[in-house]
Amino acid sequence: MKKNLKTAAAGLMAVTILAAGAGASASAASVSVAVTGKQTTQASQCTSSTLESLSLTELETLVNSQSSSDTKTQALELLEDYETKNDAIDTAQDNLVTALEKYGITDYLTDGSLDTAKIQTAISSLKDTTGNTALTALFKKYSSAVEAGSEAKTAFFQAVENAGYSNQTAASQASQSVTVNLSKLSVTELESLINSQASSDTRKQILSLLADYKTKEAAVTTAEKALTTALEKYGVKDYETNGELDTAKVKSAISGLKDQSAASNLTALLTSYNKAVTARDTAKTALITAMEAAGYNKKTVTAA
Numbered sequence: 001m002k003k004n005l006k007t008a009a010a011g012l013m014a015v016t017i018l019a020a021g022a023g024a025s026a027s028a029a030s031v032s033v034a035v036t037g038k039q040t041t042q043a044s045q046c047t048s049s050t051l052e053s054l055s056l057t058e059l060e061t062l063v064n065s066q067s068s069s070d071t072k073t074q075a076l077e078l079l080e081d082y083e084t085k086n087d088a089i090d091t092a093q094d095n096l097v098t099a100l101e102k103y104g105i106t107d108y109l110t111d112g113s114l115d116t117a118k119i120q121t122a123i124s125s126l127k128d129t130t131g132n133t134a135l136t137a138l139f140k141k142y143s144s145a146v147e148a149g150s151e152a153k154t155a156f157f158q159a160v161e162n163a164g165y166s167n168q169t170a171a172s173q174a175s176q177s178v179t180v181n182l183s184k185l186s187v188t189e190l191e192s193l194i195n196s197q198a199s200s201d202t203r204k205q206i207l208s209l210l211a212d213y214k215t216k217e218a219a220v221t222t223a224e225k226a227l228t229t230a231l232e233k234y235g236v237k238d239y240e241t242n243g244e245l246d247t248a249k250v251k252s253a254i255s256g257l258k259d260q261s262a263a264s265n266l267t268a269l270l271t272s273y274n275k276a277v278t279a280r281d282t283a284k285t286a287l288i289t290a291m292e293a294a295g296y297n298k299k300t301v302t303a304a
Helices: 048-053 056-064 070-102 116-125 129-162 187-195 201-233 247-255 260-293
Strands: 035-043 175-180 298-302
Touching: 070 116, 070 129, 116 129, 187 201, 187 260, 201 247, 201 260, 247 260
Parallel strands: none
Antiparallel strands: 035 175, 175 298
């Protein structure tokens, strides 16, 4: 739980509200599919609110993308201070959470974020004087760290906005060219990607290849089910590695069977399974090759 509380480095607000809201550092230009390579910004209009949605790493990249100048040096110094203050918040938060749990306080979150009001109430209700004193001190340190982090954040964003960084290429409505690693996508994701394209003969051809791939994938599932059912029937239990069918283990188990009828049956089923896998892989390769040739792996996305 403590680890999850450390995801809000770019979105800290004053301690009077729920501090350290989880997930506030999400990239303003993220893509919900697996991608390879770098995203290349082609056009942009970035607002100050968009700057605040960037992670510390993205902010540093943005600052470093500018020509060297006194302004850039100042911005980097302020960013370093901002990062240091966020690290201090993480440390103070970890110490506070550890102590809360030590003294039996487990209800200190709201929607996954540290709830300072709950913590204050819990501390004031503690009958353990030692615990009360220790938690009060840690809570004050955490509150001070959050306040310092908020001040550092404000100073940094004011500086980068004054320097015109809010008009730089990095965010809102930015057109981004990304290369999609098609082989990492599921059948459903591939189908969704194909259907997002305008109707054409190429799309029809690719949909046909997708249908073949799905059929071959289903055949693998059927063959695997038949094989594993038979393995269980003949008392073979160790046929997986990391939850996946291990054909080497299956072969070894079959060769160790004294029941020749069982061995023959399992050998036939293993052969059918291997053929199904080969056919599935061939169909997938044909689909991916056609999609890449048609440019489906080159996508232009708009940042939120």
